[in-house]
Amino acid sequence: MERPQIAILGAGIFVRTEYIPRLSEISDLFILKAIWSRTEESARGAVDIAKKFFPNVECKWGDAGLDEITKDSSIAAVIVALAAQIQVDLSLKLLKAGKHVLQEKPAAASIDEVETALSSYNSLSTSLPCRPIWAVAENFRFEPALVEGAKFMADIGDMVNFQIIVEVPMNSSNPYFSTSWRHNFAGGYILDMGVHFVASLRLLAGCEVTAVSATTSHVDTSLPPPDNMSSVIQLENGCSGVLVTVVSAKTYQTFWRIVGLKGTLQIDVENREGKYGYLITLSTPERQTKSPFYPFSGVTEELKTFLGDVSRAILKKDDSFQAEPRISFLEGARDFAVLDAMLESGKKKGALVQVKKF
Ligand SMILES: *[C@@H]1O[C@H](CO)[C@@H](O)[C@H](O)[C@H]1NC(C)=O
Numbered sequence: 001m002e003r004p005q006i007a008i009l010g011a012g013i014f015v016r017t018e019y020i021p022r023l024s025e026i027s028d029l030f031i032l033k034a035i036w037s038r039t040e041e042s043a044r045g046a047v048d049i050a051k052k053f054f055p056n057v058e059c060k061w062g063d064a065g066l067d068e069i070t071k072d073s074s075i076a077a078v079i080v081a082l083a084a085q086i087q088v089d090l091s092l093k094l095l096k097a098g099k100h101v102l103q104e105k106p107a108a109a110s111i112d113e114v115e116t117a118l119s120s121y122n123s124l125s126t127s128l129p130c131r132p133i134w135a136v137a138e139n140f141r142f143e144p145a146l147v148e149g150a151k152f153m154a155d156i157g158d159m160v161n162f163q164i165i166v167e168v169p170m171n172s173s174n175p176y177f178s179t180s181w182r183h184n185f186a187g188g189y190i191l192d193m194g195v196h197f198v199a200s201l202r203l204l205a206g207c208e209v210t211a212v213s214a215t216t217s218h219v220d221t222s223l224p225p226p227d228n229m230s231s232v233i234q235l236e237n238g239c240s241g242v243l244v245t246v247v248s249a250k251t252y253q254t255f256w257r258i259v260g261l262k263g264t265l266q267i268d269v270e271n272r273e274g275k276y277g278y279l280i281t282l283s284t285p286e287r288q289t290k291s292p293f294y295p296f297s298g299v300t301e302e303l304k305t306f307l308g309d310v311s312r313a314i315l316k317k318d319d320s321f322q323a324e325p326r327i328s329f330l331e332g333a334r335d336f337a338v339l340d341a342m343l344e345s346g347k348k349k350g351a352l353v354q355v356k357k358f
C-alpha cells in the first residue's frame, strides 16, 4: 500500500507534545508533508520539533499556506487540531476539497453547528465521487483498557448503577490552562474534557444516553464556567448513574465504577513509574481479578486506525469503503450532545433534559 501524504493544521500543545511524538512512532504508515498554523512563528515552533523525525516536513502559515494545503492534490488527509470554535468550518473546507480529515474533539462548538456540519457532510456524497472520511479524535474509544473493560461488562451482568468520577486541578501549572480559546468556549473545560468520559461510558454500557439532570457551579473564577458538575445520567438500557467532574480540584483522581447484578467493574487511572495508564478490577462474590497495567495508548491506536482507513479509502476510490465507526464524526457528535444536555440542565437548576439524537 502506498503511504498517504498528510498535513497537520495547528501547532499548539497537543500537536507538539502528543501528535508529533505519537506520529513519529508509526512513521512507516504515512508521509508528513506540512504543518500549518495561523502565524509563521507558531508553525515554525512545531516544525522544528517535527524535523527530528520528519526531516522533509514543510512549514506553512496564514491564508496563503492554508490555500496551498487545500489545493495540494498530493495531500490525502489532514489532522485538524485548532481552537474548537473554528475546527468545523476548516474541516468542511478540507472535506469539500476531497481530503480525509481527523479533527480534534470536541466535534463542534454548539448543537446548531453539529446539525449543519452533519448535513453539509452528508450532502458531499452528491458532489464528490466518494465522500472523504471525517473522523473526530477523542481517543478513549481506542484505549485498550476501555475496550477490554467493555468486554468485562458481560461478567458483571445487567448494569445496576455506575459512577464516573473525574477530579482535575486545572490551574496555571497545567499547560492547557493558558490556551485562550478554552477560556472563551461555552462549557469550558467541563465540555472539553467531558466528551472523553461520555465516550467511555457509551463504549462500556454499549448503549446511548437518553436524558440527563445536572447541577453545575463556578468555584474557581480563573477558570471558565462551569468548573464543577454532578450529573445524573439515564441510559437507554434503563440504568442510571452519575458523572462527577471537578476541574477546580486540588488533586487528580479518575475512575469508573460499574455495579452489575453479578459483580462490580472498576477502572482506575494510575501513574506507574511516571507513566499514566489504567488498571481494571473485576470483583464478584467469589474473587477479585486485576488486569495488567495498560499505559495510555489511545492516541496512537486512533492514529493507526485513521491512517489505515485513509490508505484503504485511497485504494477503493468509491463509496464501498467503510471507515471504522469509532472515529466517525457522528460518534463525536453524540458525545457532544450529551454534554450539551448536561450544561443546559445545569442552567435550568437540574431539570431533566432529553439528549438530542444523532
Ligand atoms: C459543586 O457541585 C455540587 C453538585 O453539582 C454542589 O452541590 C456543590 O455545592 C458545588 N460546590 C461549589 C463550591 O459550588
Ligand SMILES: *[C@@H]1O[C@H](CO)[C@@H](O)[C@H](O)[C@H]1NC(C)=O
Pocket: 169, 171, 172, 173, 174, 249, 250, 251
Ligand atoms: C496546581 O495543582 C497542582 C496539584 O494540586 C499543584 O501541585 C500545583 O502546585 C498547582 N499550581 C498552582 C500554580 O497552584
